[in-house]
Amino acid sequence: MQNILASLKSLGRTRLFALGAAAALLLGVIGVFAFRGSTQSMALLYGDLDLNEAAQMVEDLNKSHISSTTSPDGTSLYVPRDKVASARLLLARDGLPSGGAVGYELFDKSGTLTSTQFEQNINETRAMEGELERSIRLLRGVRNVRVHLVLPHRDLFSTQTSPSQASVVLDIGRSGRMAADGILAIQNLVAAAVPGLRPQNISIVDTRGDVLAKPGDPDSTAGQESTLEKLRSAEEQRLAQAVEDMLVPTLGAGHVRARAAVTMNTDEIRETEESYDPNQQVLRSQQTTSDKNVNTEASPNTSVSNNLPNANANQNNRAGSSDDREEETDNYEIGKRVRVVNQTRPRVSRVSLAVLVDGTLSEDKSGKQVWQPLGDAELARITALAKTAIGYDKSRGDDVNVVSMRFMPDGGLGFAPESSSMFTRETLIYVAEWVIPILLALGAIYIALRPMLRRGKLGLPALAGGAAGAGAGGADVGAGAGAAGTAALARSAGPALIPADGASADPTVSIEGVDGQMRREALAAVLTHMGESPRETVFIIRNWLAAADVKKGA
Numbered sequence: 001m002q003n004i005l006a007s008l009k010s011l012g013r014t015r016l017f018a019l020g021a022a023a024a025l026l027l028g029v030i031g032v033f034a035f036r037g038s039t040q041s042m043a044l045l046y047g048d049l050d051l052n053e054a055a056q057m058v059e060d061l062n063k064s065h066i067s068s069t070t071s072p073d074g075t076s077l078y079v080p081r082d083k084v085a086s087a088r089l090l091l092a093r094d095g096l097p098s099g100g101a102v103g104y105e106l107f108d109k110s111g112t113l114t115s116t117q118f119e120q121n122i123n124e125t126r127a128m129e130g131e132l133e134r135s136i137r138l139l140r141g142v143r144n145v146r147v148h149l150v151l152p153h154r155d156l157f158s159t160q161t162s163p164s165q166a167s168v169v170l171d172i173g174r175s176g177r178m179a180a181d182g183i184l185a186i187q188n189l190v191a192a193a194v195p196g197l198r199p200q201n202i203s204i205v206d207t208r209g210d211v212l213a214k215p216g217d218p219d220s221t222a223g224q225e226s227t228l229e230k231l232r233s234a235e236e237q238r239l240a241q242a243v244e245d246m247l248v249p250t251l252g253a254g255h256v257r258a259r260a261a262v263t264m265n266t267d268e269i270r271e272t273e274e275s276y277d278p279n280q281q282v283l284r285s286q287q288t289t290s291d292k293n294v295n296t297e298a299s300p301n302t303s304v305s306n307n308l309p310n311a312n313a314n315q316n317n318r319a320g321s322s323d324d325r326e327e328e329t330d331n332y333e334i335g336k337r338v339r340v341v342n343q344t345r346p347r348v349s350r351v352s353l354a355v356l357v358d359g360t361l362s363e364d365k366s367g368k369q370v371w372q373p374l375g376d377a378e379l380a381r382i383t384a385l386a387k388t389a390i391g392y393d394k395s396r397g398d399d400v401n402v403v404s405m406r407f408m409p410d411g412g413l414g415f416a417p418e419s420s421s422m423f424t425r426e427t428l429i430y431v432a433e434w435v436i437p438i439l440l441a442l443g444a445i446y447i448a449l450r451p452m453l454r455r456g457k458l459g460l461p462a463l464a465g466g467a468a469g470a471g472a473g474g475a476d477v478g479a480g481a482g483a484a485g486t487a488a489l490a491r492s493a494g495p496a497l498i499p500a501d502g503a504s505a506d507p508t509v510s511i512e513g514v515d516g517q518m519r520r521e522a523l524a525a526v527l528t529h530m531g532e533s534p535r536e537t538v539f540i541i542r543n544w545l546a547a548a549d550v551k552k553g554a
Contacts, residue, residue, distance in 0.1 A: 019447050026440040042069060042078040045087055046097055048144065049075050053097050064090055125149055132193055136168070136186055141178055144171035152196045164197035166190050168204045170212070180234045183212050228264060228346055235348065236260045242389045243355060247382065255358035255407060260390065265349035271341035280335025289327035351393075353400045355386050358407040373404035 049057070051074050061068045061079065066087055069078045079087045091097070115123075132147045150165040168186060172178050187199040204213035239260040247256045359373040374382075383402045392398050508519055530537045 015447065019444060022440060022444045022447065026437060026444060029437050029440065041081050043081040043084050045077045045079045045084060047076045049077060049097055051075070056094075057091055057096050060091060060094060060096070061087060066090075121151070125151055128194065132190060135189060135193075136170075139182065139185070141172055141182065142170055145169065147190070149194060151194070161196075163201060164194050165215070166194060166197060166202045168202065169207065170204065171207045178206075178212065179237060180230045184230075187213055228266060231346055232262050232264050235262045235264075239351065239353065239390045243353065243386050246385055246389050247355075247357070251357055257356045258386070259354050261352040261354075262348055263350040263352075264346045266346045267343075269341055269343040271339070273337075273339040273341075275337045275339075277335035277337070282333045282335075283330060284333040285331040287329040287331075289329075291323075291325040291327070293323040293325075295322070350396055351390055351398045353386055353390055353398075355382065355400070355402040357382060357402065357404050359404050371406050373406075379404060 045068070046057070054070060054074055054077060057077055058068055058070065064087075066079055066083050068087075070076065071078075128151075129147045129149055132149075133145050136142055136145045136147070146169040148167040150162075152161050152164045154161045168190065170178070170186075183204055186204060187202050190202055191197045191199045201215050202213060203211070203215045205211050236259075239262070240258040243258040243260075244256055247258075357374060357379075359371050361369045361371055364370050379402050383400055386392075386400050386402060387398075390398070390400070392400060
């Protein structure tokens with residue numbers, strides 16, 4: 001123990017301070033990682049919480065002796081990983097989380113004797129709003145929702161009742177848009193849940209300020225514009241989805257994107273056309289009339305000869321006369337075509353389609369992955385399929401463009417792939433927990449043992465032992481011990497002072513505890529003098545020790 005203390009004293013203040021700082025740092029790092037390792041790993045229990053609900057959930061967990069922490073904004077709650085299931089069951093018993101909405105459970109604890117009619121009406125409105133918010137939040141793509149209702153009421157001394165109205169605010173989340181069918185579903189859901197509410201009295205907006213559904217009469221100008229926009233958006237989504245559904249089985253789910261732009265024609269056409277074809281004649285009716293007259297009486301001629309006696313003796317008597325007449329009437333129908341066109345609904349007048357497809361990955365000679373776009377033949381086949389899917393019509397000016405470009409991982413929407421280098425987050429944590437403490441410990445051990453090893457190599461411990469013996473046992477004993485220590489020092493330092501095989505060496509040498517370097521000849525002369533005069537050497541060392549003790553005591 002004394003040798004260790006003596007070795008520590010011989011290090012000097014600078015080295016002792018460095019050794020103490022390294023030990024303190026090592027203990028601090030070990031303590032931090034020990035404290036961190038003793039804590040349990042936390043897992044997310046619920047996120048996007050209302051602050052009031054988060055406070056109530058923390059209180060319930062604390063009552064059940066379940067530790068919990070919250071995020072800096074208070075909207076996320078964390079519990080130990082092995083307590084997630086039990087914590088959720090515990091909170092579900094109290095109806096948490098409810099999404100920040102209060103439903104019909106509001107009437108469970110209401111005072112029926114002291115509440116007024118106004119309070120009852122307000123509670124009814126709040127309950128209906130809360131129930132609608134819970135129902136709408138279940139729809140896919142809706143992250144949060146707020147519903148405001150205006151229930152029908154009749155003013156005093158009034159015979160008219162104001163209609164019900166509703167306003168819905170949607171937080172759609174990362175996607176940023178919702179299909180027209182989803183908007184229509186929300187309108188029908190709210191209209192069916194509120195008495196006297198019609199879908200055209202519901203206004204729906206999102207958190208970005210975009211109007212998804214405008215209130216008003218569908219037959220008005222604003223209502224017609226909204227209907228036209230819905231039809232156009234639905235048609236665009238239908239065409240784009242049809243193209244993607246056809247190409248995804250071949251190219252992959254994350255390697256094709258299609259977008260369509262539809263131009264709608266809203267002109268109302270009322271047209272009547274009547275045409276006749278003379279080449280198309282059809283006998284419609286035929287009428288034939290025959291007439292024949294016969295007269296048997298002769299018609300005498302009045303003349304002078306006829307008035308003479310026996311004037312008709314030599315004449316033949318002719319019987320009457322006859323008359324035949326035929327009449328035929330034919331009625332023909334000429335070909336006739338009547339065309340009536342009445343177009344009042346919007347119709348598609350032009351379709352523009354853009355299809356973006358990914359390329360292929362192949363390995364080069366060095367084994368690296370190289371991206372290559374699709375060839376012209378492949379793009380032509382994809383273009384033909386896209387035209388067939390959308391009902392391409394060249395006469396109305398439809399346009400289809402297919403381009404091959406490189407896609408980002410996950411379509412540019414997901415997280416970046418983890419780095420394959422060695423400097424990952426897990427690697428840095430492992431280095432901080434194990435490698436750095438081990439290096440600090442080895443460094444502290446090396447700093448502590450290096451001076452002791454060097455002094456032992458030069459024989460200084462023996463010299464120090466001889467000096468201590470001289471100070472304790474007298475001059476004669478100290479002289480003998482000092483001679484032995486001097487001899488040991490000379491034997492240990494001799495090889496360092498004398499070059500091997502007579503080769504030239506550095507004329508200077510470094511000694512522990514001495515600033516700068518000493519010449520070999522001077523060190524050799526000191527050793528020689530110590531060997532020749534051990535008694536003087538002992539006295540000198542004793543004086544050094546005494547001066548150090550006096551200085552230390554002062």
